[in-house]
Amino acid sequence: MASVPPFSTDVVSDWSPMHEAAIHGRLLSLRNLISQGWPVNLVTADHVSPLHEACLGGHPSCVSILLKHGAQVDGVTTDWHTPLFNACISGSQDCVDLLLKYGASTQPASDLASPIHEAAKRGHVQCVESLSAHGGDIDYNISHLGTPLYLACERQHVPCARSLLEAGANANQGRGLDSPLHAAARALNGELALLLMDFGANYQARDAEGRRPVELVPAESPLSHLFLQNEGPPSLMQLCRLRIRKCFGLQPHHKIASLVIPEELKRFLQHI
CATH class of the missing domain: 1.25.40.20 (Ankyrin repeat-containing domain)
Incomplete structure (x- = not known):
């Protein structure tokens, strides 16, 4: 069992038992370390936190306990990676949803690490939908x-x-x-x-x-x-469909579903 750390505030450290437990999804070990006084915002020289690692590993249970104990939801590494960016690398919608629930910013701190671009590039459709x-x-x-x-x-x-x-x-x-x-x-x-x-x-x-x-x-x-x-030129039907969808702005699919119109027309507008 790891000994109690010689600090009680957030500091820069080498790779720690906290990072090790988070990246591998070892929830019990993570709980024990936190109870012993290990800081949840302990970062490496590259500013990698345990939360970054839990998201990269796609471990929502570890993400949850870190956030509940005050982990910085928008912490940025020297490579501009946020926990949300790492969650999009792993493709864990559960991790993405947890981070968003705790106020994670969907807007990247740098164009070098955009969460929605990373999710789209990797084909993680559920992460894209949450974002x-x-x-x-x-x-x-x-x-x-x-x-x-x-x-x-x-x-x-x-x-x-x-x-x-x-x-x-x-x-x-x-x-x-x-x-x-x-x-x-x-x-x-x-x-x-x-x-x-x-x-x-x-x-x-x-x-x-x-x-x-x-x-x-x-x-x-x-x-x-x-x-x-x-x-x-496109057909009149196609032009009408595109124009109607444009009038609804973002998330038109869900807005069209609530319209009081024939189901066949809804399916047409929703491209079903």
């Missing part, structure tokens, strides 16, 4: 990464892309002039391309080199035929 439901900026554009939707498309995480679009993400915002549809075209992902166009992606958009998405696709590819089928 967007708590006011996370689903269209937050970082110059070297683009938007969360762009990252989801670049990594071909279709469920994650759908979740962002359903939450109201702009289907045409990518990285610079490179749109999410350009990313889908390069990946030859027809399912993703169709999803984006269904939510209003502009298949005539041009990238920095002046190329449309269709020009990134081999002529013999089925995706090329899909783009050709969608040549011409």
